[in-house]
Amino acid sequence: MSAVPADAVPLLRSMIRAACVNDGRVESGQEMRNVELLLGYLGGRETLESLGVEVHVIEPRPGRGNLVLRLPGSVAGAPSLALVGHLDVVPADAAAWTHDPFGAELIAGEIWGRGAVDMLSLTASMAVAFRMVAESGVRPAGDLVLAATADEEAGSRWGMGWLVEHHPDLVLTDLAVTESGGGLVLGPADARRVTVTIGQKGAAGRKIVVRGESGHGSMPYGVNSGTLLAAEVVRRVAGHRPAAVVAAEGWWPDLLAALGFSPALVARLCDSSTVDDALPETGEYARVLHALSHMTLSPNVLQAGAKVNVIPGEGRVEIDVRLLPGQSGADTDAELEAALDGLPGVTVEKGLEAPALVTEATDPLYRAIAAASAEVYPGAEPLPLLTPGGNDARHYLSRGRPCYGFGLFSPTVGLADFRRRFHGDDERVDAQSVELCARTYERVVRLLGTV
Numbered sequence: 001m002s003a004v005p006a007d008a009v010p011l012l013r014s015m016i017r018a019a020c021v022n023d024g025r026v027e028s029g030q031e032m033r034n035v036e037l038l039l040g041y042l043g044g045r046e047t048l049e050s051l052g053v054e055v056h057v058i059e060p061r062p063g064r065g066n067l068v069l070r071l072p073g074s075v076a077g078a079p080s081l082a083l084v085g086h087l088d089v090v091p092a093d094a095a096a097w098t099h100d101p102f103g104a105e106l107i108a109g110e111i112w113g114r115g116a117v118d119m120l121s122l123t124a125s126m127a128v129a130f131r132m133v134a135e136s137g138v139r140p141a142g143d144l145v146l147a148a149t150a151d152e153e154a155g156s157r158w159g160m161g162w163l164v165e166h167h168p169d170l171v172l173t174d175l176a177v178t179e180s181g182g183g184l185v186l187g188p189a190d191a192r193r194v195t196v197t198i199g200q201k202g203a204a205g206r207k208i209v210v211r212g213e214s215g216h217g218s219m220p221y222g223v224n225s226g227t228l229l230a231a232e233v234v235r236r237v238a239g240h241r242p243a244a245v246v247a248a249e250g251w252w253p254d255l256l257a258a259l260g261f262s263p264a265l266v267a268r269l270c271d272s273s274t275v276d277d278a279l280p281e282t283g284e285y286a287r288v289l290h291a292l293s294h295m296t297l298s299p300n301v302l303q304a305g306a307k308v309n310v311i312p313g314e315g316r317v318e319i320d321v322r323l324l325p326g327q328s329g330a331d332t333d334a335e336l337e338a339a340l341d342g343l344p345g346v347t348v349e350k351g352l353e354a355p356a357l358v359t360e361a362t363d364p365l366y367r368a369i370a371a372a373s374a375e376v377y378p379g380a381e382p383l384p385l386l387t388p389g390g391n392d393a394r395h396y397l398s399r400g401r402p403c404y405g406f407g408l409f410s411p412t413v414g415l416a417d418f419r420r421r422f423h424g425d426d427e428r429v430d431a432q433s434v435e436l437c438a439r440t441y442e443r444v445v446r447l448l449g450t451v
């Protein structure tokens with residue numbers, strides 16, 4: 001039986017059930033289960049090799065599997081393309097779900113489960129598209145790589161991070177497609193836009209250590225403890241409002257218009273002096289639009305004290321900071337200084353720093369994505385946007401190689417709802433979208449270099 005886009009649905013369901021849950025520990029994830037599922041779907045190593053495909057299974061730590069397949073192209077010098085999908089998922093709290101997060105039930109046309117959106121649906125679709133191309137006997141112009149990787153949800157140390165360091169020639173193609181927000185259909189039917197993620201925000205994490213007084217829990221009078229100081233840090237950081245950065249032209253007003261806002265509201269959202277007042281009027285979009293127009297500082301880890309009868313002298317707060325293009329760690333420190341406003345006993349330690357990364361979106365892959373989308377949604381134009389989070393695209397973007405977040409979804413999936421499903425409860429995706437993704441990836445491979 002030859003591969004067809006509909007294969008992506010049962011493959012996705014198997015991958016959800018494999019429950020490659022990555023909680024950050026090296027022994028978690030166990031993505032080799034999904035590597036074996038993919039290899040099984042693809043017919044196994046011998047079948048792939050008989051089709052001319054190089055097969056690499058790379059396991060940097062026991063069970064942390066990565067599968068890299070390469071189908072050589074037919075035209076020397078044609079740009080190579082990687083389809084990059086991760087195999088791991090974040091944990092799920094089953095008690096908060098309507099259905100088993102690892103049951104992969106198909107209910108009213110939707111597949112429920114952890115990873116349905118982030119990003120097993122795309123990874124399954126990429127595998128199906130790869131098989132369709134490999135089986136066709138018609139080679140693509142440039143090499144086609146499928147990189148199904150481990151550990152994306154905990155920083156990619158045993159996944160793409162390992163591969164670019166130890167096997168760069170296998171995975172660092174000229175062009176790449178991966179996850180996040182790509183391929184949603186927005187706007188009215190006669191003026192549809194298909195989102196394509198062209199970049200990601202940067203990061204400048206900070207740890208704030210506070211040193212106050214310690215003492216006995218029975219005598220708290222006047223003791224400015226580590227607990228109180230840490231709570232005060234959280235309060236001040238959460239109450240601080242970095243200034244908005246918005247452009248009056250380009251992807252920002254484009255996105256706002258595609259979301260259907262009135263011209264008057266769009267104008268206010270495009271003015272940095274009025275955007276903060278206007279954001280609440282965007283309703284369910286406020287959270288993502290805020291993230292796309294501001295440096296965000298989210299105090300997510302708060303620690304102080306270990307025993308109820310001991311007043312701790314020390315506390316700490318870890319802050320997830322995300323940067324817009326052009327912002328740096330120095331900007332973060334300036335914002336934190338303003339937020340903390342001279343609070344005594346505070347030391348700020350630097351965490352991982354990475355700038356925001358954005359492509360020009362002028363290359364042949366971007367044109368192929370546009371053409372493949374328009375085959376499904378006639379007249380639809382791409383709508384470039386950034387993703388507030390980071391993902392494996394950074395390994396390409398930071399080396400000047402275009403990498404887009406793209407799939408192609410049915411018009412039933414909206415931006416706010418889609419973003420909420422990332423790492424959210426009741427994560428699910430409609431089967432039509434999964435098949436559309438598989439079909440569209442195959443078309444992108446075929447259209448690359450011809451449009």
Ligand SMILES: [Zn+2]
Nearest residue numbers: 118119152179
């Ligand atoms: Zn993901």
